[in-house]
Amino acid sequence: MAFTLTVNGETHSIDADEDTPLLYVLRDELKLHGAKYGCGVGQCGACTVLRDGAPLRSCFVPAASLGGQAITTLEGLRGPGGALHPLQRAFLDEQAGQCAYCIPGMILAAEALLRVKPDPTEAEIRTALDANLCRCGSHNRIVRAIQRAAKERQG
Incomplete structure (x- = not known):
C-alpha cells in the first residue's frame, strides 16, 4: 500500500x-x-x-x-542555525544519558511538555516522563536537564 x-x-x-x-x-x-x-x-x-x-x-x-x-x-529537533536543540544540549551538559537508549524518547516527551508548560515544576516533569522508562537510573539528571532547558528557553 x-x-x-x-x-x-x-x-x-x-x-x-x-x-x-x-x-x-x-x-x-x-x-x-x-x-x-x-x-x-x-x-x-x-x-x-x-x-x-x-x-x-x-x-x-x-x-x-x-x-x-x-x-x-x-x-x-534543531536549534537555531541547525545547532543542537536546547534539550539536546541540556541533556549533554547534565550528563543525563548513561546508556542513552531512552534519551530520544525522553527528549521528545520533554519537548511536548515544554511546548504546553514552559516552566514546569519538578513534579510536572516527573509526571510527563512517568511512562518513559530508564533502566540506568538517570532520572534525576534527566529532570535537571529538562529544568535547565526550560530556563534557557525563557531567556
Whole structure:
C-alpha cells in the first residue's frame, strides 16, 4: 500500500503494508534511527516521537494511519542555525544519558511538555516522563536537564 507521511517537515511517499508500525517505517524506510525499539507494545517510551506536537509511541501505531499529521523525530529537533536543540544540549551538559537508549524518547516527551508548560515544576516533569522508562537510573539528571532547558528557553 502506498501512503504519504510528513516527517520532520518533509513529505515522504511510503510503500509498505498498511499495518506496518511507524517505528519500522522511520528506521527501515527513512533511515531515522533516533526512535528505538524497546518493548513493542508502547509501554517503555523508547520509540516516542511527536505527532502534531504530542508524544506518540511509534512501535505499534500503523504508519498508514498517520497521513496528514506532522511527525517529529529526534532528528527533526534543531536549534537555531541547525545547532543542537536546547534539550539536546541540556541533556549533554547534565550528563543525563548513561546508556542513552531512552534519551530520544525522553527528549521528545520533554519537548511536548515544554511546548504546553514552559516552566514546569519538578513534579510536572516527573509526571510527563512517568511512562518513559530508564533502566540506568538517570532520572534525576534527566529532570535537571529538562529544568535547565526550560530556563534557557525563557531567556
